[in-house]
Amino acid sequence: MTLTKTTCPYCGVGCGVLAGADGTIKGDPNHPANFGRLCSKGSALGETIDLDGRLLEPKIEGRAAEWDEALDLVASKFSAAIAEHGPDSVAFYASGQLLTEDYYVANKLMKGFIGSANIDTNSRLCMASSVAGHKRAFGTDTVPGVYTDLEEADLIVLVGSNLAWCHPVLYQRIVAAKEARPAMRVINIDPRRTATSDLADLHLQIAPDGDIALFNGLLTHLADAGKIDDQYTTQHVNGMAEAIATARQSDPTDTGISAQDLATFYDLWASTEKVVTIYSQGVNQSETGTDKVNAILNCHLATGRIGKPGMGPFSVTGQPNAMGGREVGGLANMLANHLELGNADHRQAVQAFWKSPAICTQAGLKAVDLFDACAKGQIKALWVMSTNPAVSLPDADGVAAAIANVPFVVTSDIMEKTDTNDLAHVCLPATGWGEKNGTVTNSERRISRQRAFLPAPGQARPDWQIVSDVATRMGFGKAFAYRTPQDVFAEYVALDAATSQFPRDLDLSIFADADYANLIPTQWPRNDQRFFADGKFYHPDGKAQMIPVTAPALAKPRFQLNTGRNRDQWHTMTRTGKSARLGPHLAEPYVEIHPQDAADLGVTVGDLIRVESTYGTAILRALVTPRIAAGQLFAPMHWTRQLTTSGTVNSLTAPVTDPVSGQPALKSGAVVANVYKAKWYGFLASADAMTPQTPYAAIAKTQTGWQAEVAGRKLPSDWVAEARLLSGRSTGDAALHSDPATGLTRVAISQDGITKALFFAAPQPVIMSRPASIALIGTDAAPLTALAGRAPADQPDPGAxxxxxxxxxxxxxxxxxxxxxxxxxxxxxxxxxxxxxxxxxxxxxxxxxxxxxxxxxx
The missing domain is CATH 1.10.10.1100 (BFD-like [2Fe-2S]-binding domain)
Incomplete structure (x- = not known):
């Protein structure tokens, strides 16, 4: 089997993958991001490339259609809306799952030909605050460092980043470096004690949104301890006095961190030259996210610890091509190629290069505002590309209603059934990972190829081609006559050359004569180059700017909800949810709660918790753990309405955003929590996919089919009928066993002697061996054996x-x-x-x- 060199489609680490059409997946030992390592999600990619559930033909109002009919309809609806209501009446919502070529074409159509900047992306949820902080400090959106800094640092500070789960390969690089150099120190700053904390020499359990007070305190300490680099700051930095004066107004003890731990952190940071501060969503996803970023950058600028080996601030992105999207202007407040949308000369240069009839003159609607405009009826046509905002955005129920309010909605996606596709008038089948060609940029500015090793299934087409086909039908065909993604990439590089008179960090000249087919992973502006060691920044005077930032007063509701991710799942699980290997680790929506809070609420092991906010409600399995602080809750955001009846966590989160970046505050929100007492609880293993409609239900793929955790408020009168209803299996032989002493009821359904479904129900959360029952699906086990709820003696139960x-x-x-x-x-x-x-x-x-x-x- 020939293996194709490609790139992983998950997080921003950008790991190289060797992939085969038979599902063989290996880490690429020669890729400089991962050197052969892969995380659990990357390792399971071969289990996600099947065509089960794929969207394989265009759909109009749910019926199959030909491409010409669907594209004609999309073009006519967008053109009509523009003609009647103006260019700002239409919008694109794109994704960091798109390749750079897809992003470039969509951005070009919206900003340069439709003439609006209403194109935003789910990367707004990922790193918009980092972009805004970079621009305020450096004059441009520049990630200064490279991954090798992680191995060269003497101190790594992880802020709001569960690297072990969300960027596992970078975490393993740090683990290996620490094993090689035991003197290396790691500090983990996080409201939760996470898997990442186990690597740390010190875990600072900070109060939510305490980051500004913490780093303002560090800046004050650096000034008082004489650790400011006077020569560097005098020559290369503005605003230091104002930033330090404002920092002195913060009280670091407001962070909830002990005075002793604060002193240890400050002394270690001040006395260690080679410091890398890695930050991620715990910093960015905040109402004060941009200020948090600048509080971190201030400390590095004040000490000159930036752009040199083993030192600097480092933003790690969540989306695989968030960086590529930033490069081509995929956000509503950006122009292509790191040019400024608000700069008339920049706009004129881009318009001249594109030979476009119009170009946007002001920033468009950022993600949360975009869907608010949908709710208000201001958006008449919406195109959602490769993402699922009805689940991933805050106030997810409100977003779903907003999408339903738009007169015309089109999606381009790989899956047929998603929460967002269910609201669309037209669904266009796009090629997925393994089927498309293009480039992505990882968190260290490294551009790598994604290469196809599978044919395009059904009628699926690449996103860049779909957008180009619509642009052609809107009358812009000459500017969108691309034949291959290489044509798009070449134009992207040429635009950079054509605008080189404008000083900025982005420099793609290294790719001018690149062999696209055989392109090796390459950083811009050149391999292994760091920015800012020479003190040259991109503000008009060439200096960096330290930003005075004020710590916010910290909210103290009874419960604060923090949202995030699981180790083995990705976003809304349209890909990882297909892997039976990835599901069992944490197979249902859950909420972490401190033991004292659980006791106060009367929550015991296995109970369900009803969590409510102003915006919605979710029912989640209680995970009682001291990893979470008292008064705080944590729940991952992965589950969709396709997989759960009541576990969509972003139904709870508020559409509150950072005023500078527009990034939503998904890490702290006031909620109410109470134990949810069902009349009965159940577990179901089935050979077939199912859609339980009980008040609580969560389904997941297994090695033998599917499983479901369920709970109901009304006792069924017929347990066999309930088992058939839940499993969707109306035929077959049923065996029933009830235990009056415990109230446990068990049902086995078989067809021609083969076990097809097993159902267990009880008045309390069901305790039985789920792996053992799952393993019996599809076997000829006798009903009594199947109903035992435990593994046979010759098949030991592996456990959770x-x-x-x-x-x-x-x-x-x-x-x-x-x-x-x-x-x-x-x-x-x-x-x-x-x-x-x-x-x-x-x-x-x-x-x-x-x-x-x-x-x-x-």
Whole structure:
């Protein structure tokens, strides 16, 4: 099998992948982002390339249509809206899942030919505050450092970044560096104790939104300790005195961090020259996200610790091509190629290069404002590309209603059923990962190729081609006559050359004569180059700007909700949800709650919690853990209305945004929480996909079919009928067993002697071996054996999944530990757990500690 060199479609690390049409997936040992490493999600990519659930032909109002009919309709509806209501009556909402070529064409059509800047992207939810902070400090959106800085640093400070789960390969690079140089120190700043905290020498459990007070305190300490680089700041930095004076007004003790830990952090930062501060969504997704970014940048600028080996601020992006989108102007307040939308000379140069009839003259609607405009009836035609805003945006229920209010909605997607597609008038089938060609840019400015190793299925087309086809039908064909993605990339590089008279960081000259087909991963402006070590910035006077930032007063509601991600899932799970290997680790919507809060609410193990806000309600499984601070809750945002009846977490989050960046504050919001007492709870394993409609339901793919956790408020009168309804299996033989003493009811449904569905229900959360029951689906096990709810003697129950890469369960690990594997390394040697991406290593260590077994030295 020939393996194709391509790039992973998940986070912004940008890992190289060797992929085969048979589903073979390997890390590319020669790619400088990962050197062969892959995380659990990347390792399972081969399990997500099937055509199950794919959108394979255009759909108009749910019926199959030909491409010409669908494209003609899209073009006519957009043209009519523009003619009647003006260019700002239409909008595109794009995605960091798009390739740079797709992004470039969509941005060109909207800004240069429709003449509006109403194109924004889900990257607004990812790193818009970082972009705004960079521009305020540096004069342009520049990531100064490179990944090798992580290995060269003597101190790494992780702020609002659960790197072990969200960027596992970068986490493993730091782990390896720390093992090689034990003197390296790591500090983790996070309201939760996460898997990343296990690597840290110090975990600072900061109060939500306490980051500005913390870093203002650091800046004050640096000034008082004589650690300011006077020569660097005098020559290259403006605004230092004002920034320090404002910083002195902050009280670091408001952060909830002890005075001793604050002193330890400040002293270590001040005394260590090679410091890298890595920050992510915990910083960006805030009402004060941009100020948080500048509070961090201020400390690096004041000490000259920027742009040199092993030092500097480092924003790691969540979306795989968030950086590529930034480069081509995919955000509503940007022009292409890092040019300024508000600069008339820049606009004129881009318009002249594109030979476009019009160009936008003001910023467009940012994501939250865009959907607010949809709700108000201001947007008459909306195109959503490769994303699912009805789930991922704050106030998700309100966003779904806003999309439904738009007279004409078109989506281009790979999946047929998504929460957003369900609201569209036209759905266009796009090619997915493994089927499309183009480029992406990772968090260190490295451009890599994504290459096709599969044919385009059905009638699917690349996004750049779909947009070009619509542009042609709108009368702009000459400017969109691309034949290949290479044509688009060449134009993107040529635009950079044509506007080189404008000083900025983006320099694509290294790609001017690049062999596109054989393009190797390459950084702009050149490999391994850092920015700003020479003190040259991009403000008109060539200096950086330190920004005075004021710490906000911290809200203290009874409960604050923090949202985020799971280790083994990606965004709204349209891809990772297809992998049976990735589902079992955390298979249903859950909420982390502190033991004291759980006791106060009367929550016990396995209970459900009803969480409410001004905007919506969610029912989530309680995960009682001291990792979360009292008064705080944490819930991941992955589950959609396709997978759960009541677990869409962004139904709870408020559409509150940072006033500078427009990025929503998804990390802290006031909610009310109470135990949700159902009349009955159930677990269902089935050979077939199902859509349970109980008040609480969460479904997930398994190795033998599907599983569902369910709960109801009304006791069924017929448990067999309920099992048939939930599983969607109206035929077949049913075996029923009820235990009056415990109230546990069990139903097995078989067809021709083969077990097709198993259902367990009880008045309290069901305790039984889920892996064992799942394994019996599709077998000829006798009904009584199947209904036992435990593994047969000759098939040991692996227990709940801990290692997603190798599907290693808790019981398997405990058994290995009892036989002498009493270190993380030994567990890996015995079971393979932790030997691929390593993200489960903190859980392995916690399991050994919890089991109270003597641990061997590593």
């Amino acid at each position: 999944t801990v290692c997603g890469c190798f599907n290693v369960g808790r019981n398997t690990l405990l058994n290995a530990a009892s036989k002498g594997a009493r270190s993380v390394t030994a567990l890996g040697e015995a079971t393979c757990a932790g030997t691929n991406c390593g993200s489960c290593k903190p859980e392995l260590a916690a399991l050994l500690a919890e089991a109270a077994l003597p641990m061997a030295a590593e």
